[in-house]
Amino acid sequence: DQQVKQNSPSLSVQEGRISILNCDYTNSMFDYFLWYKKYPAEGPTFLISISSIKDKNEDGRFTVFLNKSAKHLSLHIVPSQPGDSAVYFCAASVRFGAGTRLTVKP
Amino acid sequence: ETGVTQSPTHLIKTRGQQVTLRCSSQSGHNTVSWYQQALGQGPQFIFQYYREEENGRGNFPPRFSGLQFPNYSSELNVNALELDDSALYLCASSFGLPGPYGYTFGSGTRLTVV
Numbered sequence: 001d002q003q004v005k006q007n008s009p010s011l012s013v014q015e016g017r018i019s020i021l022n023c024d025y026t027n028s029m030f031d032y033f034l035w036y037k038k039y040p041a042e043g044p045t046f047l048i049s050i051s052s053i054k055d056k057n058e059d060g061r062f063t064v065f066l067n068k069s070a071k072h073l074s075l076h077i078v079p080s081q082p083g084d085s086a087v088y089f090c091a092a093s094v095r096f097g098a099g100t101r102l103t104v105k106p
Numbered sequence: 107e108t109g110v111t112q113s114p115t116h117l118i119k120t121r122g123q124q125v126t127l128r129c130s131s132q133s134g135h136n137t138v139s140w141y142q143q144a145l146g147q148g149p150q151f152i153f154q155y156y157r158e159e160e161n162g163r164g165n166f167p168p169r170f171s172g173l174q175f176p177n178y179s180s181e182l183n184v185n186a187l188e189l190d191d192s193a194l195y196l197c198a199s200s201f202g203l204p205g206p207y208g209y210t211f212g213s214g215t216r217l218t219v220v
Contacts, residue, residue, distance in 0.1 A: 008149070018157055034208045043110070043196055043211030046147070051206065092163060094139060094204070096148040 006097035019077040023090030030092040038087045080104045110212035118218045127182040129197030132210045136179040141196040
């Protein structure tokens with residue numbers, strides 16, 4: 001039951017550049033899509049969400065884009081900072097993707 | 107405002123034993139969900155409780171059971187432990203279904219079955 005998929009287990013970017021994390025889903029009935037961030041030894045923390053009726057939501061350095069026809073969403077972080085290094089999970093309803101480990105190099 | 111607290115933080119059990127994990131929800135939250143996160147994987151939904159009733163369950167066998175109490179705290183019980191049950195167990199709370207503001211997660215209980 002992989003309704004939410006993150007196909008890239010890891011991503012490495014240089015400080016100041018853009019980080020793009022991707023997520024695909026299979027169920028068209030999801031109302032919201034969310035991104036969580038997880039540091040080691042901590043639980044995931046909510047980062048940003050987007051309603052299924054929107055195609056973009058922005059919060060500071062973080063923007064989430066939703067492409068409903070492709071059942072795809074992406075999280076853009078601009079500019080990336082070393083403190084952004086963490087595992088990022090895409091989620092819809094109660095379903096989570098496998099996560100992408102982002103490393104931002106100074 | 108207190109967050110979600112889980113106890114214990116670490117636990118070692120023997121195969122075949124039973125375990126109970128505990129969770130205190132964030133103040134004001136009436137919904138609690140439990141997740142299992144194996145190494146290198148995303149959180150897998152076990153079940154959700156709303157106002158003391160189970161109202162959603164993932165693909166986990168009946169030996170995984172839970173309770174939610176009137177103060178919205180919760181327990182996860184696992185019977186007949188198997189080696190594959192070794193994982194991080196996360197508790198998450200929300201007010202109603204996790205809509206645009208998602209869940210508040212605890213730091214988890216690391217269960218090792220030997």
